Amino acid sequence: MDISTQHTDAPDPLTRPAPAEPARAVRSTTRPGDRVFLGLSRGSGILLLAIMAAIAVFLAYRAALAIGKDHGNFLTTFEWNTNILPPQFGIAVLAFGTVVSSIVAMALAVPVAVGIALFLTHYAPRRLSGPIAYVIDLLAAVPSIVYGLWGALVLVPNLNGLYGWLDDYFGWTGILSWQGGAPRSLLTVGILLAIMILPIITNVSREVFRQVPRMHEEAALALGATRWEVIRMSVLPFGRSGVISASMLGLGRALGETMAVATVLSPTFDIKASLLDPGGGTFAQNIASKFNEATEFGQDALIASGLVLFVITLLVNGAARMIINRRKEYSGANA
Amino acid sequence: MTTPAATHRRRSTLRGASLPKWFPLAVVAGSVLLAVAIGLGAGLRSKVQWGLIAALLAVAGTYVVAARVEGRRQARDRIATSLIWVCFLLAVVPLASLIWATVKRGAKVLDGYFLSHSMAGVADTQPGGGIYHALLGTLEQVGLATLIAVPVGVLTAIYLVEYGRGRLAKAVTFFVDVMTGIPSIVAGLFVLSFWILVLKMGYSGFAGSLALAILMMPVVVRSTEEMLKLVPNELREASLALGVPKWRTILKVVLPTSIGGIATGVMLAVARITGETAPVLLLVWGTNFINTNPFTDPQASLPLYIYQQYANSSGYGAAYDRAWAAALTLIAFVMILNLVARGIARWKAPKTGR
Numbered sequence: 001m002d003i004s005t006q007h008t009d010a011p012d013p014l015t016r017p018a019p020a021e022p023a024r025a026v027r028s029t030t031r032p033g034d035r036v037f038l039g040l041s042r043g044s045g046i047l048l049l050a051i052m053a054a055i056a057v058f059l060a061y062r063a064a065l066a067i068g069k070d071h072g073n074f075l076t077t078f079e080w081n082t083n084i085l086p087p088q089f090g091i092a093v094l095a096f097g098t099v100v101s102s103i104v105a106m107a108l109a110v111p112v113a114v115g116i117a118l119f120l121t122h123y124a125p126r127r128l129s130g131p132i133a134y135v136i137d138l139l140a141a142v143p144s145i146v147y148g149l150w151g152a153l154v155l156v157p158n159l160n161g162l163y164g165w166l167d168d169y170f171g172w173t174g175i176l177s178w179q180g181g182a183p184r185s186l187l188t189v190g191i192l193l194a195i196m197i198l199p200i201i202t203n204v205s206r207e208v209f210r211q212v213p214r215m216h217e218e219a220a221l222a223l224g225a226t227r228w229e230v231i232r233m234s235v236l237p238f239g240r241s242g243v244i245s246a247s248m249l250g251l252g253r254a255l256g257e258t259m260a261v262a263t264v265l266s267p268t269f270d271i272k273a274s275l276l277d278p279g280g281g282t283f284a285q286n287i288a289s290k291f292n293e294a295t296e297f298g299q300d301a302l303i304a305s306g307l308v309l310f311v312i313t314l315l316v317n318g319a320a321r322m323i324i325n326r327r328k329e330y331s332g333a334n335a
Numbered sequence: 336m337t338t339p340a341a342t343h344r345r346r347s348t349l350r351g352a353s354l355p356k357w358f359p360l361a362v363v364a365g366s367v368l369l370a371v372a373i374g375l376g377a378g379l380r381s382k383v384q385w386g387l388i389a390a391l392l393a394v395a396g397t398y399v400v401a402a403r404v405e406g407r408r409q410a411r412d413r414i415a416t417s418l419i420w421v422c423f424l425l426a427v428v429p430l431a432s433l434i435w436a437t438v439k440r441g442a443k444v445l446d447g448y449f450l451s452h453s454m455a456g457v458a459d460t461q462p463g464g465g466i467y468h469a470l471l472g473t474l475e476q477v478g479l480a481t482l483i484a485v486p487v488g489v490l491t492a493i494y495l496v497e498y499g500r501g502r503l504a505k506a507v508t509f510f511v512d513v514m515t516g517i518p519s520i521v522a523g524l525f526v527l528s529f530w531i532l533v534l535k536m537g538y539s540g541f542a543g544s545l546a547l548a549i550l551m552m553p554v555v556v557r558s559t560e561e562m563l564k565l566v567p568n569e570l571r572e573a574s575l576a577l578g579v580p581k582w583r584t585i586l587k588v589v590l591p592t593s594i595g596g597i598a599t600g601v602m603l604a605v606a607r608i609t610g611e612t613a614p615v616l617l618l619v620w621g622t623n624f625i626n627t628n629p630f631t632d633p634q635a636s637l638p639l640y641i642y643q644q645y646a647n648s649s650g651y652g653a654a655y656d657r658a659w660a661a662a663l664t665l666i667a668f669v670m671i672l673n674l675v676a677r678g679i680a681r682w683k684a685p686k687t688g689r
Binding site for chain 1: 384408409411412414415416418419420421422423425426427429430432433436437486487488490491493494495497498499503504506507509510511512513514515516517518519520521522524525527528529532533549552553556580581582583585606607609610611612613616617638641642645646655658659662665666669670673677
């Protein structure tokens with residue numbers, strides 16, 4: 001690719017100067033076609049950066065309009081009243097719900113996803129692992145609104161048994177007590193989110209586990225290790241950073257998921273002590289469910305909460321990418 | 336070379352006792368039977384409890400027997416194996432349930448009438464109506480988004496692979512990666528603040544396409560980039576050595592070689608944005624009527640239709656059936672796109688020369 005498009009007019013090869021010189025000289029007089037094409041392609045790259053910057057700028061601008069008129073504290077108010085005068089709204093409940101549901105999702109999804117990745121790379125019969133990877137990809141292709149519909153109409157009614165059982169045996173903790181409402185709670189949201197982020201964590205982890213040097217595994221096997229010991233001693237240590245960044249990519253998805261949460265959760269604007277009682281909300285869900293009746297000021301307030309979500313996902317994804325980029329060979333963007 | 340009897344004896348002396356191959360199956364079957372018996376006997380109604388008891392019995396049984404016969408390390412290995420199989424089954428159950436529910440409930444009202452009529456004049460609780468307006472809206476919005484995102488995405492990928500060195504390329508690579516993680520609702524809010532609140536444009540299909548294009552671009556960039564990297568350098572060098580300018584080399588040699596992979600990436604990206612609901616909810620607004628013009632006035636869209644049919648019907652009824660049928664249409668559309676995309680990828684895979 002570094003071969004420049006040189007076209008020497010020199011009739012005699014002996015008169016040509018040293019090779020480094022003409023390459024530079026010729027490159028500066030590239031053809032117009034080349035210049036246009038480079039300009040176009042570089043322009044597209046710059047456009048992408050500009051879009052990212054514009055997202056931050058416009059969200060911040062509209063958010064500032066709203067927060068300036070907020071008579072509550074934007075960070076600590078437990079209310080979202082944008083249609084009354086003076087308006088009062090704050091993101092405390094949303095931040096709590098978003099974090100809690102994402103933590104539940106991560107706690108459920110990461111072990112299972114790592115297990116599936118190990119299954120695909122080390123346990124599944126070779127003929128099966130292709131089709132199974134395809135099934136996992138299908139899981140990723142299902143639109144989130146369909147997950148939401150399934151979650152609300154199939155998953156929720158089927159969780160009553162689990163909720164009763166959790167309440168019977170772990171209700172004393174307070175976190176897992178249940179008063180018998182419909183299971184449209186943050187725990188259900190977490191379960192649904194876990195299913196939705198499973199594919200991306202699985203795919204990235206699988207890529208990492210594939211990169212484990214064969215020699216490490218064979219060395220362990222030669223020492224008489226069982227398959228599990230091979231995984232524990234050579235595969236997991238090698239893949240740890242990859243699994244961490246895969247989990248963070250999954251976390252980014254879970255934080256921003258909208259429709260599945262909006263259909264499953266029955267939102268209230270307070271913080272419930274128990275994960276099992278319906279109520280709470282997340283940033284994205286609140287935007288989707290409050291949007292239709294919002295005035296222009298209400299929309300600005302929702303944009304303000306969206307800005308917070310944007311910053312959080314940016315940080316999470318950025319950190320995940322930094323970890324991944326340290327190992328250049330794989331990246332989960334296609335997962 | 337050796338008789339079976341001989342190998343058997345040798346193995347047993349070298350590797351110690353090992354359990355027969357059918358052992359895991361036998362343990363699982365045994366513990367399921369025992370769990371059902373316990374569940375029925377103790378009057379436990381929750382199937383979850385039955386499953387948990389069966390799982391605990393299986394794990395404990397495997398460990399005890401294997402530890403007795405094969406030793407502790409082997410026993411631990413067997414437990415790890417069974418846990419990893421459980422992980423895999425855990426992932427399959429929701430997918431199977433989801434597809435089963437959608438097909439079973441969606442097939443009820445999905446027919447030619449449903450696909451060719453809009454919801455004009457049909458109340459939420461009334462049966463009848465269809466998704467024609469929503470299909471039309473989705474196709475137009477996704478088509479416009481593709482028209483915007485594909486040129487930008489492919490050109491950016493060309494920049495990164497063919498030209499990009501230095502700080503700008505690094506920044507673009509990093510932010511493209513970060514951009515894949517932007518929540519779709521944030522993309523929707525951005526277009527809302529910029530296109531509708533600041534520029535004072537109305538809700539329209541095109542506003543939705545802008546947000547969808549933002550979500551699509553990074554995906555196209557990444558997949559195109561991967562494909563361009565697969566094009567053997569020898570091809571580029573051969574073309575350049577013949578005196579072909581670089582831009583013509585890219586257009587006539589590099590792109591045709593990788594076109595199959597690029598098409599696959601684009602189709603997967605289309606499949607992904609087709610199901611996006613949140614930005615459409617904020618920007619396209621939705622309507623029950625047919626609006627063929629994506630540039631003025633609200634339009635409908637398939638994912639949004641599902642959400643509205645679900646949200647507007649408190650209770651069971653015609654709207655739920657319509658929501659499931661629309662979901663089935665959407666899933667079928669997305670899955671077909673996925674299948675075709677993968678088919679193209681296999682058919683047109685670039686030969687890497689090795």
